[in-house]
Amino acid sequence: MIALVAVLGALLLTAASSRGQAAPASLPAPAPAAASAAGAPASRPAFFKVTESLLYKIPEGVKVTDSICSPDSRHIACLESKDGKYWVTLDNLRSPELEWVVGRSLAFSPDGSRFAYQTQHDGLMFAVIGQVGPTWQAVEQPGGYLIGRILFSNDGKHFAYGAQREKNAKMSLVLDGKELIQADEVVVADMQFSNDGKRLACKLRDGLKQRYYVDDTSQAPYDAVAGLTFSNDGSRVGYLAQEGKEAMAVIDGKEGKRYGMAVGLTFSPDGRKYGYVIDSADAAGKLSGKQQLAYCPGRGTPEQLFAPFDRIGAIAFSNDGRRLALTGLNGQKWSLIVDAKVVGAYDGAGMVQFSPDNKRLAIVGGRANQQFIAIDGKELPAFDVIGPASFSPDGTKIAYVIRSGRQHFLMLDQQRLGPASFFAFSPDSRHLGHAQVAPDNESWQVAIDGIGTGPLYDAFPTGSRMVWDSPTVGRLLAARGKEILAVRVELDK
Numbered sequence: 394m395i396a397l398v399a400v401l402g403a404l405l406l407t408a409a410s411s412r413g414q415a416a417p418a419s420l421p422a423p424a425p426a427a428a429s430a431a432g433a434p435a436s437r438p439a440f441f442k443v444t445e446s447l448l449y450k451i452p453e454g455v456k457v458t459d460s461i462c463s464p465d466s467r468h469i470a471c472l473e474s475k476d477g478k479y480w481v482t483l484d485n486l487r488s489p490e491l492e493w494v495v496g497r498s499l500a501f502s503p504d505g506s507r508f509a510y511q512t513q514h515d516g517l518m519f520a521v522i523g524q525v526g527p528t529w530q531a532v533e534q535p536g537g538y539l540i541g542r543i544l545f546s547n548d549g550k551h552f553a554y555g556a557q558r559e560k561n562a563k564m565s566l567v568l569d570g571k572e573l574i575q576a577d578e579v580v581v582a583d584m585q586f587s588n589d590g591k592r593l594a595c596k597l598r599d600g601l602k603q604r605y606y607v608d609d610t611s612q613a614p615y616d617a618v619a620g621l622t623f624s625n626d627g628s629r630v631g632y633l634a635q636e637g638k639e640a641m642a643v644i645d646g647k648e649g650k651r652y653g654m655a656v657g658l659t660f661s662p663d664g665r666k667y668g669y670v671i672d673s674a675d676a677a678g679k680l681s682g683k684q685q686l687a688y689c690p691g692r693g694t695p696e697q698l699f700a701p702f703d704r705i706g707a708i709a710f711s712n713d714g715r716r717l718a719l720t721g722l723n724g725q726k727w728s729l730i731v732d733a734k735v736v737g738a739y740d741g742a743g744m745v746q747f748s749p750d751n752k753r754l755a756i757v758g759g760r761a762n763q764q765f766i767a768i769d770g771k772e773l774p775a776f777d778v779i780g781p782a783s784f785s786p787d788g789t790k791i792a793y794v795i796r797s798g799r800q801h802f803l804m805l806d807q808q809r810l811g812p813a814s815f816f817a818f819s820p821d822s823r824h825l826g827h828a829q830v831a832p833d834n835e836s837w838q839v840a841i842d843g844i845g846t847g848p849l850y851d852a853f854p855t856g857s858r859m860v861w862d863s864p865t866v867g868r869l870l871a872a873r874g875k876e877i878l879a880v881r882v883e884l885d886k
Contacts, residue, residue, distance in 0.1 A: 502552075551586065588623065605632055624667075637678075654671060685699055718756075841884065
């Protein structure tokens with residue numbers, strides 16, 4: 394294994410030690426450089442260049458105890474401390490001195506346009522919301538005894554959190570600074586916006602009863618509620634509820650048939666269909682031990698029950714909502730069922746994913762203590778562990794991270810590229826951007842299709858990822874010494 398330069402605390406990923414310490418999964422230990430480029434695809438670009446600009450530098454004597462990259466890989470936020478003093482920085486902009494900042498509270502909106510953290514002073518907690526930009530300024534929201542996790546909508550236009558203004562008082566659900574409703578508890582871990590940012594849902598608890606609050610309306614209370622999900626288009630919302638020994642799905646506020654168990658509610662992307670897993674129970678509430686898929690094929694149509702399995706695993710709809718796949722266990726074998734037909738059998742089954750064009754289906758299968766990806770029934774080579782996987786935008790390729798022994802590699806179809814902690818296809822599906830060990834076998838480089846070039850880096854900040862602005866221009870954040878750099882990758886057109 395190679396040795397990487399470890400940089401202060403939580404700011405950078407920990408490096409692999411030359412004494413044999415394994416690198417963390419988020420930055421896997423690379424193979425020797427000569428092996429990492431083997432099998433590089435013929436589609437490699439004729440030329441690409443890497444340029445960089447300084448985004449942030451750790452001041453002398455300052456300790457960075459937390460950091461986060463924006464999802465668009467344009468910004469980095471850090472929590473600094475020195476001599477009992479604290480600051481939050483956004484790129485090269487620093488907040489005023491702070492009494493205390495809540496650990497792990499730094500947060501960007503999914504589009505990278507807004508930023509938030511939680512702070513404490515004068516015996517109160519505060520949510521601080523800022524607009525990202527060259528003159529970033531944070532606005533402190535009204536304080537309270539307790540401020541919960543801050544959540545942004547995907548477009549960054551809205552934010553929500555739970556607030557308890559005084560000790561032993563009820564909690565309030567706060568949306569864009571306005572208190573909507575109070576309850577004994579606002580369960581901020583179960584709070585979400587719809588994809589379009591127009592709808593907000595949150596679990597509330599009063600006494601021993603739980604309920605969801607959706608679109609300014611309280612849903613019916615139950616002994617327990619969980620698994621709320623919006624359809625991708627935001628048109629529908631559903632969740633699962635438990636009342637006594639009975640469980641049910643609640644879709645758009647309407648309670649469905651009651652069973653002994655209900656889990657795993659999944660909508661088709663267009664919201665017209667949905668499915669969830671049930672287990673029936675006898676009069677005494679004893680489960681049958683057999684699980685079935687409760688499936689609704691369209692709005693206004695009754696649910697249907699599929700054939701029973703000992704256990705049901707994944708449920709996946711195609712992007713156009715026309716195809717349905719699930720995995721089911723009977724005895725010692727997992728079956729893959731696609732469009733109501735069995736198309737594969739495995740010792741184990743994990744991720745199930747349709748290609749963006751809806752034509753192909755990938756599954757992580759297991760056999761003989763190894764894992765592999767099978768695409769439309771064709772099994773690719775097996776390895777110890779299969780990690781994150783993704784189809785190219787046109788659905789013709791698949792990239793995934795594998796572990797073989799103590800080594801991690803990025804695979805493109807059946808071709809082994811270099812080690813990677815992140816990867817991303819270009820919008821035209823022609824190229825794959827990732828990180829790769831440099832020829833010195835001690836540093837890292839930006840790589841395209843298994844070929845690394847340009848400046849050397851010690852590591853990549855936690856959360857850094859490749860983002861493509863066009864088919865020929867990508868960007869990410871990288872670290873060298875005490876500096877965080879904005880890196881631009883440009884391919885030959």
